[in-house]
Each structure stands twice: as structure tokens, then as C-alpha cells.
Amino acid sequence: MNTHAQSPDKLAEKILRGVGGPENIESLTHCATRLRFQLHDGGKADQAALDALDGVMGTVPQSGDRLQIVVGGGVANVYSDIMSLPAMRGSGARPPSDAEVKAAMRAKSRGRFAWLDNFFEYLSDSFRPLMGVLLGASLIIAITSVLEAFGLIDTRATDKSSTWVFVDAMWRSVLFFLPIMVAYNASKKLRVDPWLGAAVMAAMMTPNYMSMLGSSSEVPGVSCTTNETLGSEQCVAKVFGLTMQLNDYGGQVFVPLAMVALLALLYRGLQRLIPENVQLVFVPFFSMLIMIPITAFLIGPMGIWAGNGLGSGLAWLNSNAPIVFAILIPMLYPFLVPLGLHWPLNALMLQNISTIGDDFIQGPMGAWNFACFGATAGVLLLSIRHREKEMRQTATGALAAGLFGGVSEPSLYGIHLRFKRIYPRMLVGCLVGGVIVGLLGGVDTEVFAFTSLLTIPVFSPMVTYGIAITAAFFTAMVLVYFSDYRSPEERAQANAERDADERAARDDSAAADVREPLAVGAATAAVGGSGASAGSPVAAGAPAPGEGIVLAAPVAGRVIGLDEVADPFFASRVLGEGVGIEPANGHVVSPVDGELVTAAVTGHSFGIRTKDGVQVLVHIGLDTVQMNGEGFDVRVEPGQQVFVGDLLAEVDLDAVHAAQHSTITLMTVTNTAYLASVEAHTGQDVTVGAPVVIVRR
Known part of the structure; x- marks a missing residue:
């Protein structure tokens, strides 16, 4: 497959067409190497067309209308290009922001x-x-x-x-209108039309509403009393024959937060009840017709009552x-x-x-x-x-x-x-x-x-x-x-991302043909990897030392071919040629001498670069990233030099089994496409450090 990317704009447009258009995208995120689509209908994605695109290393459909597209180290740029397309800005799809992606990671x-x-x-x-x-x-x-x-x-x-x-x-503009701003953001958070949330809150901050506040108000039906404890004036008005407490909501945030939480329930209910072709008019209409009175009569006064009650209670407490x-x-x-x-x-x-x-x-x-x-x-x-x-x-x-x-x-x-x-x-x-x-x-x-x-x-x-x-x-x-x-896990993740960003910035000054395989290899640790495909596995038998670069077994056990691995990314060689090992124990070591480019904080994967430019991925188990590091004791840090036999991690295989994940440990050469051959030697029982793969440049 040709991995040299085409024009970013054209690639983004073709990917968007390949997944069924912006209207088929429920959400879009990305990790270090993959675009992760949540589609409304996974059947609309043209996998063959996507696989044929220059710049796409492979696609893997998943359950629940999810689709992953492996792009490699430039995934962030492709993601940004897709998000910048006019079709995406005008669509109903709502891909999460960077902040939401980080929030998902914090989750x-x-x-x-x-x-x-x-x-x-x-x-x-x-x-x-x-x-x-x-x-x-x-x-x-x-x-x-x-x-x-x-x-x-x-x-x-x-x-x-x-x-x-x-x-x-100049400064009161922010604090006074803070309720409207908060309502807008809270609505976006709960996937409600943000302008609708802002409009509901703004109704209580218009000159019409504010004109009723204060004993000097000339609006009929308004009466005011003084709170002796707080020294504040409280006014009420007769609206539709009902008594409504009037309040100055400038600077209040409890009211918009509570209002939007209720609005979100109403909004979704109206969307289910009202035909789609008239929702643009009637969903906002009924939302405003219902929520503005509820906010003015109930939610707003509740926030003020809570604050006033608290103030009175504290005054009593200070005295006693x-x-x-x-x-x-x-x-x-x-x-x-x-x-x-x-x-x-x-x-x-x-x-x-x-x-x-x-x-x-x-x-x-x-x-x-x-x-x-x-x-x-x-x-x-x-x-x-x-x-x-x-x-x-x-x-x-x-x-x-x-x-x-x-x-x-x-x-x-x-x-x-x-x-x-x-x-x-x-x-x-x-x-x-x-x-x-x-x-x-x-x-x-x-x-x-x-x-x-x-x-x-x-x-x-x-x-x-x-x-x-x-x-x-x-x-x-x-x-x-x-x-x-x-937390320690969040710190390790943040530092790893920082190191990757700093490394990428340094790599920008290097030649593109050197930077590309490094970026792909470095990205593998955090997400399960990516890389190039195709290799040349051979029959069992140890490679002779001196003939190419020898990769040692990172763990003792039975060596199998990637075709036998129940994971489409590895079996398809999207992550490069290599081997799988059914581990006899959880003692995982480095298979080569080189720089530890990345070490996932979850302990499930490690990316190593040799001095000859060979990118090696060691991946422990399948889907073990979901264990969030439980049962994995990482003994190394990104950036350090490792040598054959150096301990990478101690893994509790029983914990992996208990979590219902495969313990198969994989070792692949993620930049296989840039090498003359990668020969995997399978069908043998090996000890730690035994030669299992030979690489020729």
C-alpha cells in the first residue's frame, strides 16, 4: 500500500465521503495514529474505497457502528483538516472538541x-x-x-x-451577563441548541424584566418588601394571575445550570414528539414557552431562596x-x-x-x-x-x-x-x-x-x-x-503527551523520510499501534546471528504467526510484520537495544527504536488498554536507553485472564514497509531472549 499521503484537503474530503458524509457522523475523535468514527450507520462506510486512499494505512470496522481508520503520525492534522471542511461545520454532526476528548481520557x-x-x-x-x-x-x-x-x-x-x-x-459586562454565557456553554455540554439555552436565561435579564425590579418600579402589579436580615429589597409581580418573585440574576450561575439541566430533558422529549421537518421552528418555540416561565417562577427563585437562607443562617451562627x-x-x-x-x-x-x-x-x-x-x-x-x-x-x-x-x-x-x-x-x-x-x-x-x-x-x-x-x-x-x-496515571499520560509533542517538534526539522516511520512507531504505545504492512514470514527455525538485525523474544512461551492472532490490526499486518507469543509468564523484556520511544502508562505496549532505525512494538495482550494499568507494573520510562533483556514490565497474567482479555504478547516491526524484509520464525517454544525475528534493511 502506498503510504505517502496526498494533499491533506483532498484526503480529508475523500475520508469524509468514504464514511458516508458528514450526516453519517455521530462523533469523531482521534488518538495518536487512528481516526475513531462513531457512525449513525456503519453500513454506509465504503471500506474498500477508504483502504485504497493514499495516506490511509488501513481500516477496521467495529461493533456499534464504530470505524477506525489508521492514518499514522499525522493523524492530528488529518483530523483538523476534516473538522475544518465546510461540510462538517454545516452538518448536524457534533464531533467532540479537544477538551471533550481529554475529558474522556480523564474518565x-x-x-x-x-x-x-x-x-x-x-x-x-x-x-x-x-x-x-x-x-x-x-x-x-x-x-x-x-x-x-x-x-x-x-x-x-x-x-x-x-x-x-x-x-x-468594561468588567461588569462579563460578571453581569455571566448567566447567559454559562447557559450557552451548559447547553452545548448537554447537546442542546446553545442559543436556545442563552435565550431562556436572557429573558430574565432584558430591560423589560429589569424594569419591574425595585420599589420605584412604575409597572402595575409590582410590590416590594425589605429583608431585615440581609438588608435587601425583594419584589414580586402578578403574572397571569400568579405571584412571581423578581430577582436580579446578574452574576448568578446556579440558575442557568439548573435551568439547562431541565431544558435538556424537555428538548430531547420534544425532538422525539415533533416531526423532524418542523423541529427547527417548534422545538425552540415550545422550549421557550415552557422553560422561561419555569425558570422565572421556580428555578430562579429557588436559587435566590437558597442563597438568602444561607445568609440568614450564617448571621445567626456568627452571633451564637x-x-x-x-x-x-x-x-x-x-x-x-x-x-x-x-x-x-x-x-x-x-x-x-x-x-x-x-x-x-x-x-x-x-x-x-x-x-x-x-x-x-x-x-x-x-x-x-x-x-x-x-x-x-x-x-x-x-x-x-x-x-x-x-x-x-x-x-x-x-x-x-x-x-x-x-x-x-x-x-x-x-x-x-x-x-x-x-x-x-x-x-x-x-x-x-x-x-x-x-x-x-x-x-x-x-x-x-x-x-x-x-x-x-x-x-x-x-x-x-x-x-x-x-493522579499518577494522569501525570504519566500528560508527560508522555508532552514528550511526544516535544519530540515531534524536534522531528519537524528532520527529513520527512526519517520522520514518518518514527512518528508511526512512537505513536503505537498509547493506542495499540499502527504501522506499515507486509512481511515475509518463514518456517520455524532460529535465524542465524549476524544475518541482519535479530529481534529476541520479549517473553517466554509458544511463538505463533500473526495470522493466528484474533485481532484484525495485527493479523492484517497494518501494524507491521512480526510474531505473537503465548506467554509462559508475565516477565516482559526488551527484544532489542535502542531508545524507548514510548511506554504506555497502562503498561500494555512499548515502542523501541534501534540505532539502525528499526521501529519495534511490544504489545502485551489484546484490548488490555481497557485494564487501565491494573496488573501491569511498568519498570521503564520513555526516552531511556534499553538493551536486550532489560525488564520492561511485570504483568499479572491471572489479572489479564480475569478481565477476560487474551494474554498473547505481540512483537511487530511497525516500519516494515521501509525495510527489505522482516522474517518471523514461528511454531517454536522459546525462552526469554531467544531470536524469533530477523530484519534486513
């Missing part, structure tokens, strides 16, 4: 409670796309905080100039058990902020300042904020240590916004909610800071302030506050740094 290390993982993913994916504007707005806040700290402006003055009113609008209050506030905030339930507490803070002259909430709250920033600092240090460019940029911006602007959202939505290991460590920092505030008698402030480095002087006693936030910051930072925000 391999899910915790005990799937619902909790799903909840955090829902939160994370609803906020992650907003990171840019959140960081931008928070940095504007940070600049104004610096100016206010030096007495150059007063952001709370009632007679601010039009200039500073406009500056306020202040030390408990000082500890509880920083422990609660990490859960209130992501849901937007902390906003009523801001009203309580302002009420305290206006009625009793100072506030008791902001001091303990500072312990939470600085624990949050400390966790971000730990992530930043790790990103520098592990050369994670994207995370370094995110953490740097989030930390600057936090330390100088007192804004936690960039850290929460951009980092902490994405990596569930951070929260427990951050909570320890919150606890330490809260305990210090409680034991030392509490902290008050006479002004409403973002808890940043610049506002430390407004808290009293300042020394108590400084000790508490410092302890909270460094506790969280140290815990995150030394235990990592990724």
Missing part, C-alpha cells in the same frame, strides 16, 4: 461516584470556555484595585465620573458560635462560588457595614480565597516543572487575578474544577486559615473589599488576618505541589 480515572464526576465535568465544561473573558475582566478589576489602594480613585463613590462608570462597565462560623465560612465558599450561591452573602456583608459599621464575613472568607490562590500557585509551579505551557499560562493569569484582584473564578473555573484532586488539598488550606481566624478572635473590616494582597490593610486585626491568609495560601500550595493536581 478512565473516575472516582467511586460517577454522578459526582459528571457533576464536576458539567460545571467545568460550562465555565472553561469563559476563561479568557473572566481573566480579562478580573485583570481590569485588579488594575482598579491598585489605583484605589493608592488613593487615586474610589470605586464605591456615589459621584464617580463618567470615565470610571464606563470602566466599571463565632469560632464555628470562622471555620465554616472558608470551608463553605469553595462550594458556594461555583454555583453562584455566594452572592446573597455579599448583600449581607454590605448590610453589616451599613448597619453595625463593620463586617465579620470577609475576614474568614479571605482564608478561602488565599487557599484558592495557593492551590493555583502550586499548579503554576508544577506546570513550570513539567513544561506544561498551556497550564502555565492559565495559572499565571488566574494567580495574578487572584492576588491582585481578589477574584477566584479564573482559578476555580479554569483549573480547580477540572482536576478533582485539587479540592481536598485546597480545603485543608481553608481549614487552617479558618482555625487561625477563629482562635485569634476573628477579623472584621469596615469596607466591602475584594480579598487581595492590596486590601490586607482594611482588615482588623491586620496581623491576625495576615497570618491566617498566609497559612492558608502556603498550606494549599505545598499540598498541591507535592501531591500533584493530576
